[in-house]
Amino acid sequence: MSLLPETLSRIWRVSPPELRWLRPQDAASCARLHGASFLHGWQTGDFEHYAKDEAYCALGAFAGAKALVAACIARRSGDEAEILTIMVDPAWRGQNIAGRLLERALAELAAQGASQVFLEVERDNLAACALYRRLAFAEIGRRQAYYARADGTRAEAIVMRRDLAS
Numbered sequence: 383m384s385l386l387p388e389t390l391s392r393i394w395r396v397s398p399p400e401l402r403w404l405r406p407q408d409a410a411s412c413a414r415l416h417g418a419s420f421l422h423g424w425q426t427g428d429f430e431h432y433a434k435d436e437a438y439c440a441l442g443a444f445a446g447a448k449a450l451v452a453a454c455i456a457r458r459s460g461d462e463a464e465i466l467t468i469m470v471d472p473a474w475r476g477q478n479i480a481g482r483l484l485e486r487a488l489a490e491l492a493a494q495g496a497s498q499v500f501l502e503v504e505r506d507n508l509a510a511c512a513l514y515r516r517l518a519f520a521e522i523g524r525r526q527a528y529y530a531r532a533d534g535t536r537a538e539a540i541v542m543r544r545d546l547a548s
């Protein structure tokens with residue numbers, strides 16, 4: 383039986399969601415969460431791959447020990463890294479869970495040798511833009527008509543970068 387969001391929120395007051403590496407067995411939960419967060423959801427097999435392949439930094443936030451409430455996937459290549467996705471269950475947004483996850487991912491990437499981290503974000507995604515600016519990402523460019531929207535129009539992407547201390 384799954385715990386209701388209100389019950390999990392009460393648990394959160396006692397102990398915040400725990401951050402840990404994603405495992406292949408978390409992949410189906412990741413795919414569900416991704417589908418609830420983005421127009422084009424990624425598949426369970428994608429998340430199995432991210433959890434297994436050492437090139438990826440795949441972190442999750444778990445409430446009540448088991449329920450996945452947020453995840454962040456990044457990829458490192460040499461001294462550069464990219465945040466591929468970050469998502470928080472809609473019932474858990476606005477509690478700095480993404481902020482904690484992203485800070486942990488940045489620390490892991492720095493420990494693995496990354497000195498710069500890049501990401502793309504839809505210009506109108508105000509919550510994500512606020513999150514990234516708060517964590518010291520700065521705009522370095524724009525990509526026109528980059529994201530497909532549900533209504534058939536396309537949205538501009540902001541490309542951002544953050545330097546990591548060595």
Ligand SMILES: CC(C)(COP(=O)(O)OP(=O)(O)OC[C@H]1O[C@@H](n2cnc3c(N)ncnc32)[C@H](O)[C@@H]1OP(=O)(O)O)[C@@H](O)C(=O)NCCC(=O)NCCS
Nearest residue numbers: 419468469470475476477478479480481503508509510512
């Ligand atoms: C973006 C997302 C990951 C943020 O998760 P979260 O746990 O709520 O993030 P945090 O609580 O750490 O921070 C959210 C920030 O957005 C702000 N915010 C939330 N809703 C907002 C809105 N509608 N307009 C402007 N800012 C908003 C919050 O105030 C906070 O910023 P602040 O610390 O400067 O006040 C979450 O909204 C989500 O999963 N969205 C769908 C997936 C997505 O868009 N991912 C990013 C792809 S680039």
